[in-house]
Amino acid sequence: MATDYDEVRSDVKESQERSLEALQSANAPDAKSVIRELDEADAFDDAMTPGGEFVAEELIVQVIPQAEDEFTCYSCFLVRHRSQLASEKNGHAYCLECKG
Incomplete structure (x- = not known):
């Protein structure tokens, strides 16, 4: 069997x-x-904060537009001064910290 x-x-x-x-x-x-x-x-x-309190406040933030001597890094997305520009490739700017 x-x-x-x-x-x-x-x-x-x-x-x-x-x-x-x-x-x-x-x-x-x-x-x-x-x-x-x-x-x-x-x-x-x-509506709770880490301490357990209710917050009923509204945050107001003033947005400042990017100046002409600034650029936004394509890698880290931070707004940097032109003196921090390392290179530009395909129309994208990279800062010294991201390029290094």
């Missing part, structure tokens, strides 16, 4: 079925309730 060694043994199969039944009968939360809890937690995280 030929033996199929790839077939799952009966005792292992029974063990797997019992563990699956135990998992299914466990009192696990459903996916919708988990998503709802995560959404509620995210709502609180938006």
Whole structure:
């Protein structure tokens, strides 16, 4: 009689079925309730600082346009003075720190 060694043994199969039944009968939360809890937690995280205080301030930042003697490095994206220009390739400028 030929033996199929790839077939799952009966005792292992029974063990797997019992563990699956135990998992299914466990009192696990459903996916919708988990998503709802995560959404509620995210709502609180938006207005909280690391110290746990609510912040109701609006930040106002003045944006200064790039001057004519400045360039933006294509590698690090920092605005640098023209004295920091190392090279220009294909219309992209690179600073001394990124080129070195």
